Amino acid sequence: MTFADLLRADLRLITEMVPEGSRVLDLGCGDGSLMAHLRDEKACTVRGVDLSPEDIASALSRGLSVVQTDLDEGLSGYGDSSFDFVVLSQTLQVVRRPAFVLREMLRVGQRNIVTFPNFGHWRVRGYLAARGRMPVSRSIPFSWYDTPNIHHTTITDFRDFVAANGGAIEQEVSLVTREWAGQIRRVRVWPNLFADTAVALVKRA
Amino acid sequence: MSAVTASGPQVLELAGGLDLASGRRLEHVQIAYETFGELDPERANAVLVCHALSGDAHVANGPDRFGEEKPGWWEPVVGPGKAIDTGKYFVICGNVLGGCSGTTGPGSADPDTNAPYGLRFPLVTVEDMVEAQVALLDHLGIERLACVSGGSMGGMQALAWARRYPERVASVAAIATTWRLAAQSIAFNEVGRTAILGDPAFLDGDYYEQGQPSHGLAVARMIGHITYLSDDSMREKFGRRLRERAEHAFQFVTEFEVESYLAYQGRKFVERFDANTYLYMTKAMDYFDLSAGHATLGEALAGVRSRFLVLSFSSDWLFPTYQARELVDALKAADAEVSFAEIESPYGHDAFLLEPEQQRRYLEPFLAHVVSEERRRARGGSAADEVAVPATGGETR
Numbered sequence: 001m002t003f004a005d006l007l008r009a010d011l012r013l014i015t016e017m018v019p020e021g022s023r024v025l026d027l028g029c030g031d032g033s034l035m036a037h038l039r040d041e042k043a044c045t046v047r048g049v050d051l052s053p054e055d056i057a058s059a060l061s062r063g064l065s066v067v068q069t070d071l072d073e074g075l076s077g078y079g080d081s082s083f084d085f086v087v088l089s090q091t092l093q094v095v096r097r098p099a100f101v102l103r104e105m106l107r108v109g110q111r112n113i114v115t116f117p118n119f120g121h122w123r124v125r126g127y128l129a130a131r132g133r134m135p136v137s138r139s140i141p142f143s144w145y146d147t148p149n150i151h152h153t154t155i156t157d158f159r160d161f162v163a164a165n166g167g168a169i170e171q172e173v174s175l176v177t178r179e180w181a182g183q184i185r186r187v188r189v190w191p192n193l194f195a196d197t198a199v200a201l202v203k204r205a
Numbered sequence: 206m207s208a209v210t211a212s213g214p215q216v217l218e219l220a221g222g223l224d225l226a227s228g229r230r231l232e233h234v235q236i237a238y239e240t241f242g243e244l245d246p247e248r249a250n251a252v253l254v255c256h257a258l259s260g261d262a263h264v265a266n267g268p269d270r271f272g273e274e275k276p277g278w279w280e281p282v283v284g285p286g287k288a289i290d291t292g293k294y295f296v297i298c299g300n301v302l303g304g305c306s307g308t309t310g311p312g313s314a315d316p317d318t319n320a321p322y323g324l325r326f327p328l329v330t331v332e333d334m335v336e337a338q339v340a341l342l343d344h345l346g347i348e349r350l351a352c353v354s355g356g357s358m359g360g361m362q363a364l365a366w367a368r369r370y371p372e373r374v375a376s377v378a379a380i381a382t383t384w385r386l387a388a389q390s391i392a393f394n395e396v397g398r399t400a401i402l403g404d405p406a407f408l409d410g411d412y413y414e415q416g417q418p419s420h421g422l423a424v425a426r427m428i429g430h431i432t433y434l435s436d437d438s439m440r441e442k443f444g445r446r447l448r449e450r451a452e453h454a455f456q457f458v459t460e461f462e463v464e465s466y467l468a469y470q471g472r473k474f475v476e477r478f479d480a481n482t483y484l485y486m487t488k489a490m491d492y493f494d495l496s497a498g499h500a501t502l503g504e505a506l507a508g509v510r511s512r513f514l515v516l517s518f519s520s521d522w523l524f525p526t527y528q529a530r531e532l533v534d535a536l537k538a539a540d541a542e543v544s545f546a547e548i549e550s551p552y553g554h555d556a557f558l559l560e561p562e563q564q565r566r567y568l569e570p571f572l573a574h575v576v577s578e579e580r581r582r583a584r585g586g587s588a589a590d591e592v593a594v595p596a597t598g599g600e601t602r
Contacts, residue, residue, distance in 0.1 A: 047537075053566060056546050061570035063578065065512070065542040067533055077534025 009177040009184035010115040011037070013199050014087055017113060017171075018042060022084040025049070025108065027071055027101075028091035032059030039064070047083075049075075072096045075104045083108055089115045093149040102165050105202075111170070112202045118174070120154030120192040155192040162202055171201040214239045214262065214270040216307060219340050223302070229327040233316050236341050237270055237307020238262050238299035241283070242291035244347070247583035250576050251347045252289055253338065254279065254298040255355030255362035258429070258486045259478055261306035264298035265291060270307050279356075281561035288565035289354065289572065297345070301362070302337040303329040303486065305479035312413065312479045322481075323410035329485060331358070331493040335365045342373075351579045352572055354378035356557035357524065358486065361493050364532070368495060371510040376575040378514045378568060381521055381557040383528040384495040384502055384535070390523055393432050394487035397425030401480050410481050422480040423471030430470050435520040435553030439463060495532075502531065503538035513543040514571045516564060518556035544571065 011034045018024060022044050026035050029048030032055075038044040049069035050056055059066040069075075072095055086109030088101070093116055095101045105112045117140065118124075127135040134144040142149065153161065155174060162169055174191030175198070177184055187195040219234040239262040244251060254264050256278065263269045265277035265284045283289040283296055300308035303326070311326035342350070353363040353374050360382025367377045386394075404421030406412055434442075443463040447453075450460065459465050499505035513536055517529035526547045536543040548563045550556040557564070 053546060053548075053563075056544065057566045057570055060514070060544060060567060061574060063574040065544045067537070067544060068546040076530075077537035079538060082540075 009175065010089060010197055010199055012184070013173060013175070014089065014113050014115070015042065017199075017201060018044060018085055020044075023082070025075075025078065025083040025086045027075075027086060027088045027105070028094075029059060029064075029066060030055050032062050032064040032066065034087065034089065035059065035064050036062045071101050071104075074100065075108050078108045080107055081110050084110055086112045088112065090117065092116045093151050093153065095151065098151050098153075099161070099165050102162070102167060102202075106165070106167050106204050110203065112167075113199065114158075114202055115197060115199045116153060116158065117149075118155050118192065118195050118198050119152040120156060121196045122193050123196070125193075155195065155198045158198065158200065162200070163205070166205050167202045168205040169200050170203055173199040175199065212240050212242070213268060214307075216270075217341055217344050219337075221340075223333070223336060223340070225327050225333045225336075226330040227328050231302075231309065231327065234302070234309045234337065234340075235307070235313075236299050236302075236309075236337055237304075238297060238341055239264065239267075239270075240298075240345075241265050241267070241296040242294055244295040245580070247580050248347060248349070249351060249579035249583045250294045251342075251350050252294045252296050252352045252354065252572070253342070253350050253366075254283060254289065254296060255334075255338070255353065255359035256298060256301065257355070257357035257359050258483075258490070259474070260359070261304065262298045262300045262308075263306075265296065279558065281558075282564060282568070288561065288568040290569075294351070294572070294576065297341070297347075299338055299341050301334040301358075301486075303334070303482060303489065305482040308337070310479065311410065311481035311485055321411070321413045323413070324481065324484075325410075326481070326485065328492075329489055331361045331365050331489050332369065334362050334489070335369060338362070338366075339370065339373075349373050349375060349579070351576045352376045352378055354380065354568075355382070356380040357382055357554065358490055361490065361495075364495050365493075367509050367511045367513070368506060371508050374511045375579050376512040376514070376571070378516070378571065379529075379532070380516045380564065381518055381524055381554055383524040384532045385493055386491055387528065390432075391491045393428055393523075394491055397428050398484055398487055400424035400428070401484060404480075407480065410484075412480070417475055418480050419475040422475050422478070422483060423468075425480075425483055426471045426474040426478075427467040430467060432523045433553055433555040435522065435551060437520060437551040438553055438555075441551065442466075496535075501538075502535035506535050506539040506541065509536070509539060509541050511541070512571075512575060513541055514567060515543065515545040516557075516567060517545075517547045518550045518552070518554070518560070519547055520551050521554045521556060523554040 020042050024044050024046050026048040029050050035046040035048050039046050048066040056066045086105045124135045174187040174195030177197050217236045222232040223234050224230050260278045263277050264279045266280050269275045285292045300306045303310045305312050311322045315322045353366045355363045360379040363377045363379050366374050401421035404418035407418040446462040448462050448465045496502040496505040515529050515533050517526040533545040550560050552559045
């Protein structure tokens with residue numbers, strides 16, 4: 001198994017979207033898996049931000065540069081269009097000010113990749129419809145009152161959200177992911193119903 | 206070239222003298238320094254530690270310059286198996302120029318008069334301190350440092366190194382420091398200086414025969430200590446507890462624990478630290494401005510080549526986190542490799558001396574990666590080789 005197999009499915013898709021040698025800023029970079037992969041396999045110049053001390057320490061051991069940052073306070077210090085790509089992977093739903101975060105991304109990144117869990121997925125809809133309770137599942141394993149995911153969106157909502165904040169979606173990939181490595185399938189029919197994860201390439205409108 | 210593997214306290218006489226930022230020149234300079242650990246064959250593991258206002262060359266445990274076994278001032282961080290591991294790295298620490306622990310300073314004899322310089326000693330800047338360290342490294346035959354690290358005024362020296370000698374510094378660990386003092390910190394320094402200068406025993410700095418202006422120096426140290434602690438840590442450490450009595454004495458005597466603590470710190474400081482050096486160090490800090498000569502800090506840092514690790518502490522109100530963030534933002538603008546974390550701690554500015562484990566979390570992997578990169582570089586590996594290593598290759602192998 002190569003290192004790439006261990007990357008979360010949406011991260012693998014991101015690496016496919018980023019050309020060799022790009023300058024990439026990873027927002028909510030975690031332990032730096034994606035950054036290290038982009039640096040080592042695609043000769044990218046990578047920078048990261050995260051909040052967690054443990055994750056920053058892990059990224060440091062990989063030789064990565066990570067600045068502890070609360071995304072809700074913006075991306076001060078990074079110049080306009082200073083990155084080819086800004087990545088926000090599975091993090092949009094945890095920030096307090098998603099619109100501000102998106103506008104900051106659009107300012108700093110020439111192109112931006114956002115991945116998020118689709119709350120319009122049929123399992124989620126079915127759970128709420130059948131049980132009348134906020135969905136708790138393998139991919140959203142939190143109760144409503146203690147979840148870090150405070151801003152759920154669906155693929156359809158996300159399109160409106162981007163348009164309303166000065167962005168344009170250049171490409172949209174909808175996925176069904178699996179927990180085990182390597183399993184990932186694209187959804188072409190009714191993505192807002194059948195995809196559990198979405199990856200969007202966004203630029204300034 | 207001297208034997209760079211010899212450990213312990215040593216003294217270097219600078220043959221060439223030293224030109225200073227003020228335009229003045231010191232003909233005779235000696236530098237007291239200590240080294241720990243061994244320089245590796247690639248000369249890729251040298252770590253310079255710069256000390257803060259009241260520090261000295263004795264950064265880790267071992268015999269000091271008087272041959273006495275003493276704990277180092279950064280002993281929880283520097284030593285065998287510690288974050289700055291003297292079992293892996295060759296650690297160098299020198300007493301700063303203008304200091305009073307073996308390096309030439311205002312208490313040293315002026316060769317023209319054979320009497321102590323006193324206030325005739327030229328004002329030194331943080332950059333002058335760096336120049337003295339450069340001379341020391343030249344003497345040791347170390348062309349490039351894996352890391353320059355330091356807390357507080359030590360961090361200022363580390364930052365000055367990166368700006369002045371981008372090619373000689375692979376990385377910088379700047380801890381509990383700032384790129385320039387804000388008015389509040391200058392104000393505290395000035396109160397300390399005023400206490401010393403107003404002590405009748407100061408004698409315009411020529412007190413060496415009669416003895417220190419101990420009252421003024423002790424007051425300066427007491428003020429300093431207040432700025433190194435925090436509201437939280439003082440409440441925790443002292444509260445309103447009285448010392449050796451249950452009721453108020455209704456006299457001007459030491460009653461509260463906190464009074465007793467400050468008095469003790471003041472007394473202890475007078476025994477070991479020169480009042481003139483206190484004046485010179487605080488002035489050097491006040492003058493320090495990493496952006497000097499440029500419109501913005503980002504511009505001033507445009508030429509840096511080092512990797513940076515910037516650490517601040519949540520309760521440090523002397524050099525608060527916002528100042529570290531200003532530095533980090535400027536480094537981002539200069540496209541430097543910069544990492545930053547704010548460490549949660551109640552201990553105020555002193556946290557850099559009191560939170561070894563939290564610093565280790567970041568320092569250890571940072572240093573390990575830099576030194577492995579330096580070794581690869583020393584063996585002739587190019588930047589392209591470096592990125593071709595698997596993603597886990599950052600760790601030392």
